[in-house]
Each structure stands twice: as C-alpha cells, then as structure tokens.
Amino acid sequence: xxxxxxxxxxxxxxxxxxxxxxxxxxxxxxxxxxxxxxxxxxxxxxxxxxxxxxxxx
Amino acid sequence: xxxxxxxxxxxxxxxxxxxxxxxxxxxxxxxxxxxxxxxxxxxxxxxxxxxxxxxxxxxxxxxxxxxxxxxxxxxxxxxxxxxxxxxxxxxxxxxxxxxxxxxxxxxxxxxxxxxxxxxxxxxxxxxxxxxxxxxxxxxxxxxxxxxxxxxxxxxxxxxxxxxxxxxxxxxxxxxxxxxxxxxxxxxxxxxxxxxxxxxxxxxxxxxxxxxxxxxxxxxxxxxxxxxxxxxxxxxxxxxxxxxxxxxxxxxxxxxxxxxxxxxxxxxxxxxxxxxxxxxxxxxxxxxxxxxxxxxxxxxxxxxxxxxxxxxxxxxxxxxxxxxxxxxxxxxxxxxxxxxxxxxxxxxxxxxxxxxxx
Numbered sequence: 001x002x003x004x005x006x007x008x009x010x011x012x013x014x015x016x017x018x019x020x021x022x023x024x025x026x027x028x029x030x031x032x033x034x035x036x037x038x039x040x041x042x043x044x045x046x047x048x049x050x051x052x053x054x055x056x057x
Numbered sequence: 058x059x060x061x062x063x064x065x066x067x068x069x070x071x072x073x074x075x076x077x078x079x080x081x082x083x084x085x086x087x088x089x090x091x092x093x094x095x096x097x098x099x100x101x102x103x104x105x106x107x108x109x110x111x112x113x114x115x116x117x118x119x120x121x122x123x124x125x126x127x128x129x130x131x132x133x134x135x136x137x138x139x140x141x142x143x144x145x146x147x148x149x150x151x152x153x154x155x156x157x158x159x160x161x162x163x164x165x166x167x168x169x170x171x172x173x174x175x176x177x178x179x180x181x182x183x184x185x186x187x188x189x190x191x192x193x194x195x196x197x198x199x200x201x202x203x204x205x206x207x208x209x210x211x212x213x214x215x216x217x218x219x220x221x222x223x224x225x226x227x228x229x230x231x232x233x234x235x236x237x238x239x240x241x242x243x244x245x246x247x248x249x250x251x252x253x254x255x256x257x258x259x260x261x262x263x264x265x266x267x268x269x270x271x272x273x274x275x276x277x278x279x280x281x282x283x284x285x286x287x288x289x290x291x292x293x294x295x296x297x298x299x300x301x302x303x304x305x306x307x308x309x310x311x312x313x314x315x316x317x318x319x320x321x322x323x324x325x326x327x328x329x330x331x332x333x334x335x336x337x338x339x340x341x342x343x344x345x346x347x348x349x350x351x352x353x354x355x356x357x358x359x360x361x362x363x364x365x366x367x368x369x370x371x372x373x374x375x376x377x378x379x380x381x382x383x384x385x386x387x388x389x390x391x392x393x394x395x396x397x398x399x400x401x402x403x404x405x406x407x408x409x410x411x412x413x414x
Contacts, residue, residue, distance in 0.1 A: 001098055008370065008373060009373065010372050010373040010374070010375075010384070011373075013372075013373035013374030013375075014373045014374075015370070015371055015373040015374070017370065018346075022100075024348065025348060026346045026347065026348045026411070027346060027347045027348070027369070027370035027371040028346045028371075029344045029345075029346065029371060029373075029374075029376050031343060031344040033235060033236060033342075033343035033344070034343055034344055034345070034346060034412065035346075035411075035412075035413055035414060036346040036411070037346075
C-alpha cells in the first residue's frame with residue numbers, strides 16, 4: 001500500500017517518488033502502462049494528494 | 058543443406074515451441090529473492106518471478122521458492138504458500154490467490170471474440186495438507202469477462218497433477234497491446250462475496266459471486282500450506298507434457314517484466330551525484346519503475362565514494378523500454394565530470410527495474 005507520493009522534477013521533466021507502507025521506495029515514470037503509476041492514480045482517486053513543490057529545491 | 062533434405066525426424070516435437078502461455082511455470086527464476094515473510098497485502102513477493110500474490114483480509118503468509126517438487130518429473134522448484142497467522146472467520150470480501158497476468162499481445166492466437174476462439178487447458182502440480190475444492194478463475198480485463206473451474210486436492214501432503222480445460226470465449230475481444238490480457242488466478246481463500254453464486258463454468262460478464270464457489274479456506278490454520286509447480290496453459294483441450302525451457306531463455310522471458318542491474322558506469326554530475334545510463338538486458342514491457350537495493354559504492358579510480366544512505370532514481374523523463382538514465386544521490390566529495398563507475402559487488406547493491414503487469 002502506498003504511504004506517500006512526491007513529484008520529483010529534473011528541469012521541466014518529472015517523475016514520482018513512491019514510498020510504500022513496507023518501506024520500499026520506487027522511482028516511477030509518468031506512464032499509464034506502468035503498474036506503479038496505475039497505483040498512484042488509484043491512490044489519488046481515494047482522496048490522497050501527491051506532494052508537489054513545483055520543482056523548488 | 059537444402060531444406061528439402063533435412064530429415065523430418067530431426068524436427069523433434071520434444072523441443073520447445075513456446076506453447077506455454079505461463080512464464081516461469083516451473084518456478085525456476087526468482088530474481089527478487091527466495092522467501093518473503095509476513096505477507097498480508099498484495100504484491101510481487103520475494104519468490105518465483107511473474108507470480109503475484111493477491112490477498113486481502115486472509116491471514117498472514119510466507120511465500121517462498123521451495124525445493125519440494127514432485128518426484129521424477131524434472132522440476133527443481135515449486136512456489137510455496139505457508140499460512141503463518143490464521144483467519145478462520147473470513148469476512149465476505151476476504152481473498153487470497155496466486156496469479157499470473159498474461160500480456161494481451163501474447164494471447165492473440167486464442168482468437169477470443171471470434172467464432173474461431175480456442176479452448177485452453179491448464180495443467181499443474183499441486184500439494185497441500187488441506188484437501189478439498191479449489192478454484193482457478195480466469196479474467197480478461199478488456200471486456201470484464203471471466204470463467205472459473207475447480208479442482209480437488211484428494212490426498213493430503215501428496216503431489217497431484219491437475220488438468221482443467223476452459224471453453225473458448227467467442228464474445229470478448231482481448232486488445233492487441235502490452236497491457237493485461239488474461240489473468241490466471243489460483244484461489245486459496247475466498248469470502249462469500251466470491252462463493253455465494255453459481256460457478257462460472259462458461260465465459261460470462263464477470264460476477265464476483267461466481268468466481269470461487271466451493272473454495273476451501275486455506276487460511277484457517279497455521280498448519281496450512283500449498284505448493285505449485287509445472288504450471289502450463291496451452292491451446293487445446295488436452296494437456297501436453299510441461300515445456301521446459303533453458304534457464305537463460307526462462308530468465309530473459311521474466312526480464313521483460315522485471316530485471317536487476319549493476320555494473321554502473323557514468324559521471325559525477327555533481328559533487329553529490331553520480332549519473333549512469335543502463336541498457337536493459339531485454340526490452341521491457343513498458344517504461345519501468347526503479348528501486349535501489351542498498352547503499353552504492355563507486356570509484357573514480359582515485360578514490361571510492363559511498364552513499365550516506367541508499368538513493369537511486371530514474372532521471373525524470375529519461376526512461377524507455379530499452380534503457381534508463383539513473384541518478385544516484387547522497388554522495389559527497391566527488392569531482393564533477395570525472396568518469397565514475399560502480400564498485401561491482403560492494404554491498405550487493407543493484408537496481409531493480411519493474412514493468413510487471
């Protein structure tokens with residue numbers, strides 16, 4: 001189960017840092033065919049929020 | 058030699074023709090690890106590749122690659138599910154199932170959705186202390202259709218071979234793409250939400266209550282276990298002998314969905330960061346996710362540098378199905394733009410790339 005999701009920027013591109021409740025951490029591309037990204041979408045649909053600092057360091 | 062002179066006897070039918078739709082059905086490949094304890098929720102465990110354990114409110118489990126196999130059949134491994142915390146009072150929505158999701162473009166020859174749709178036959182070896190009825194439920198995502206059949210474990214603690222044939226689906230079309238095609242679900246536990254109907258022995262619009270009618274509760278005792286191996290799903294109404302593939306072929310097939318990488322070469326892009334490009338061993342199903350297994354140690358041949366804590370990520374936007382640009386942070390004191398490489402083997406550190414379904 002997802003514990004948190006943070007949007008990570010590199011220049012104008014981004015992906016997602018996903019931390020699961022078992023402590024595992026994944027770097028996830030913005031790709032609808034990726035199963036972790038599909039889990040992010042479900043997690044957001046459940047009312048959770050992605051942390052997004054807009055790329056500020 | 059001209060083709061016409063090749064003796065047909067040389068074209069042995071005993072060779073591999075990739076008739077098995079299941080990948081790693083002999084449980085040989087186990088890249089993530091060989092045992093995972095304390096499982097209470099769904100994930101790909103540290104156990105044989107390609108098999109997902111899908112569970113909810115169904116006890117606690119240890120899942121492992123086991124060397125308990127049927128004697129004299131050529132298998133070296135099975136996958137074992139051991140209940141470690143029981144749940145004898147299932148909730149209606151409880152479930153536990155081992156499953157493999159077959160990629161859609163791998164099952165187009167089933168011709169589903171046409172009048173020429175094929176029957177398919179599932180065969181496998183199974184062993185459990187708990188006798189009784191078990192369900193294997195097939196589900197195709199594109200049209201939300203399913204079919205189920207049961208098998209019976211007759212003798213406790215004894216390897217038995219089971220064969221189930223499923224009728225063709227002339228209605229539901231499986232899209233020709235790299236997404237979910239056909240889910241093969243071996244139920245171990247099912248609450249009444251999945252058992253209260255009539256077993257769907259023909260393809261139908263999926264109805265949860267029709268998936269696992271009669272299913273025993275394998276979670277009702279910590280003595281309970283089940284092992285599977287030799288899983289094969291093939292076109293036709295009869296089961297052929299298990300199709301053994303060479304280890305390297307089996308590994309490559311698994312690596313379309315999950316692969317491990319080390320041996321990183323690249324550059325210190327910052328005094329605190331190391332960047333590397335990795336080409337995948339085989340093209341992956343989709344752009345993968347990445348995770349690091351431990352603390353990375355690199356060298357610029359002048360000095361070694363060790364991460365203060367594990368950190369490895371895809372440089373955003375820099376991933377495809379064939380390669381990835383990785384960024385490793387949490388270093389200090391590196392010289393910018395100096396060629397840098399991993400101290401291979403240090404801390405057994407590697408990256409895991411995941412494009413599972």
